[in-house]
Amino acid sequence: MIAFIALLCWMFALLCHGLLQPKIQRLLGVGCKHRALLQGLRLVLPLAALAVCMRQPMPLALLLWLGMFSLGGLMAGGMLSVASVRARKPRAEA
Amino acid sequence: MAFAYLCTLGLFFLVVGRPGNMLFQSIGLAVMPLLIVGLFALPGRVPGGGAGLFVLAMPLMQAGGL
Amino acid sequence: MRDILRNRMGWLHTWVGFVSGLVLVVVFTGGTLAMFDTEITRWMQPELAMLPQAPLTAEGLNHAGEQVQALREKEQTVFLALPSVRDPVLRILHYDGHAFVGPALDPRDGTDLNVRQTQGGQLFFDLHQSLYRGPVWGNMVTEVVGIGLLVAVLSGLIIHFRNLVPDLVLFRPFAAPGRAWLDAHLMAGVLMLPFIVMITYTGVVIHGPRLFPMISNGHGGKAGRPGHDRAHDAAPFAPLAPMWKQAEAVFGEGNIGFIRFEPRAVSFYRSDAADFVMTRDRVDFSPRDGQQIGVKRDERGDQSLGGIIRGLHYVRWGTLGLRWLYFICGAIGSAMMSAGLVLFVIKYRRTHGGTVRLALAEALTLAVTLGLPLASLGFLWSNRLIDPSLAHRELLEAKVFFLLWLCALLHGVLRSCTGLVRTAWREQAWGIAALGCGLPLLDVVSRRATAFTPGLDVYLAVDACAFGIGILALWGQSMIVHDR
Structure with a gap:
């Protein structure tokens, strides 16, 4: 449960980070x-x-936090790339 | 790279005084990649020919049971 | 000035990354699978499936001790691994040059369970730490490529320094193939950076004495591997059970990992799972009367640092969830390095297309990226297809693994030299899909006669992973078709 919550926190944090980047x-096709x-x-x-x-006890806590950063980032990146593919389709059709 | 290897080795013997110290071995192995990257970033060439021969001798020393 | 630095770092990253990367993909994939080496070994010994989870008894341990004694009288050097949560059987093990192998015994009464002999998951461990080439040369190569990875990481960080944070979660699958692979390589590389740096650095330090033999302190060096003691003294030793109880009183219940038998002492070693700091603490007993001789603990300071580094790398103290985290990070790390290799060949296709050197680079990239998983799945298949009672069958399984891998390399070379490298990728992906998706079926069929009971166990986990890899390979080959 702790790992899952940490994963969600990292995923949303990195999703926010992605949405703040001009390239993304x-x-x-969104503003900020x-x-x-x-x-x-x-x-x-x-x-x-x-x-x-x-x-959690150390060093498990630290390993978990860093590990969830990696996995959360990959999930956020995956979600943003799916969203960008979807956003691209209507533009390509137009 | 051979030069970086020698530098790291020198670091062990200069700093540690007592070869085999785990702490300095860990530091040395962290320094070695930094040295390689640093040496590559430097303009010009660094002396490496002789060091290359020394590095080649290492596996032989190892195989000899040193 | 900045461009010169980037160019220099680009050259360093490209070449050190490619040359080291070919070995590192093998090392990372092997290490990833070795994270569950015990579980893979259990999968490869399906005779254990029906064994109920039972605690070790005094009778079982004493009976195992008698069998060890019989082997010692035949001048065999063995040690006894005690049951654990991950592996609930007693094992009498010896080192065969690559893995610890030997009979498995029932923890309740010490009877031989007649399991098939296999190197199991330890093949991947050996591949990870020494490329199956022994503790001197193999370790040295992995050590050198480990340093190479750290160099590649540092140079990569310098090259992409300005875009590291802004492009942290940027992946454009619809971009040109080179760009998409670069995005994948960068995103996985940066997000996995803490894990990759930690696991590589700790691995490099563990085998540091291999690179610097003149400063060896025995840490990760030649000393201290169970099963290597050459001295034999076949005099019978006292029953093990009373010693075991005393050792548990020192290290805690369930915290004894294995027992070594030496001429002057029977040593009960603390389990690696007992604590984060991995040590070789032990309680020694007199073999003649079972009297406790003493407790030997690793010294603090230097040894403790070594224990922390080993604890971080091997993570034998970790929970199941943490091991899965390492496993996933390792798999993504391997994929990231494979993406780097692919980027290298894409880059040089433009300038060196049609040359033998590039064909060889393409074939090697294919062999480590898809050939290795193909051979690993073939290894699991061979375990169920080779007769369980065949003598030295564990060596035959290993031969199947390396033969399949060699075939994958030759296939890659042939296809690359005839300009059909994409076909080679597709064909090997089909091979993985067939072996991976078929493995659960093979497991069910081969266990039907003896021990098939569906449940959430190591068998299901291995089958599910193999099936998942098969599906991933199917998807991958369809992507290659669409990408035409």
Whole structure:
């Protein structure tokens, strides 16, 4: 459960990070409406993941936190690439 | 790379004084890749021919049971 | 100035990355599979499937001790591995040059369970740590490529320094093939950076004495492998059970990993799973009367640092979830390096297309990327197809593995030299799909007569992983078709 929560935290944090990048915004065809909120979440969620992981003994907590960063990042990257493929289709058809 | 290898080896013997110290061995093995990258980043060439021969001798020393 | 640095780092990353990468994919894939070496060995000994999870008894241990004694009288050097959560049987093991092999015994009464002999998951462990080439040369090569990986990581970080953070989760599958592979390589590389640096550095330090034999301190060196003691003293030793109880009183219940038999002592070693810091703490007993001689603990300081590094790398103390995390990170790390190899051949196709050198590079890339999983699945197939009672069958299984891998390389060379490298990728992907998707069926059929009971166990896990790899290969080959 701890790993799952940490994974979600990292995934959403890196999703926010991705949505803040101009390259990804262009790929998705979106602007950045909630910049401050996304920046806040990007900062807070990894700390929340760390706080959750710290319930485990060291060094398991640290390994878990870093491991979930990797997996969460891959999931966020996967979601953003699926979204960019979908956003690309209507533009390509047009 | 051979030069970096020699530098790392030199580091062991210079700094440690007592070969086999685990802490310095760990530091040395962290320094070696940094040295290789640093040496490649430097303009010009670094002396490496003699060091190359030394590195080639290492496996022989190892196989000889050193 | 910045461009010169990038060019220099680009050259270093490309060439060190490619040359080391060919070996590193093997090392990483082997290490990833070795994370579950015990479980793979259990899968490869289906005779154990029906054995109920039972605690070790005094009778079982004493009976096992008698069998060890009989082997010692025949001048065989063996040790006794005690049951654990991961492997619930007693094992009398000896080192055959690549793996610890030997009979498995029932922990309740010490009777021989007559399991088939196999190197099991230890083949992957040996492939990981020494490329199956022994502890001197093999270790040295893996050590050198480990340093190569650290160099490639550092140079890669310098090349992509400005875009590391902004492109952290950027992947464009619809981009040109080279760009898409680069995105995948970068994204996986940067996201896996903590794991890759940690696992590589700890691995390099563990085998450091191989690279610097003149500073060897016995850490990861020649010393201390169970089963290597040459001295034999076949005098009978006292029953093991009372010693075991005393050893458990020192290290805690269930924390004894294995027992070594030496002329002057019977040593009970603390299990690697007992603590994060991996040590060789032991309790020694007199073989004649079973009296405790003493407790030997690794010294603090230097040894403790070594124990931490080993603990981080081998993660034998870890929970099942942590081992799965290592497994997934290792698999993604292998894929990232394979993507780097593919990038290399794509880059040089433009300038060196049609040359023998490039064909060889393409074939080697294919052999480590798809040939290795193909051979690994073939290894599992051979386990169920080779007669369980055949003498030295464990060596035959290993031969099947390497023969299949060699065939994959030759197939790659032939196809690359005739300009059909994409066909070679598709064909080997089909091979993986067939072997992977067929493995669960083979497991069910081959266990039907003896021990098939469906459940959430190692058999299901291995079957599911093989099936997943098969499906992934099917998808991969269809992507190659669409990419035309």
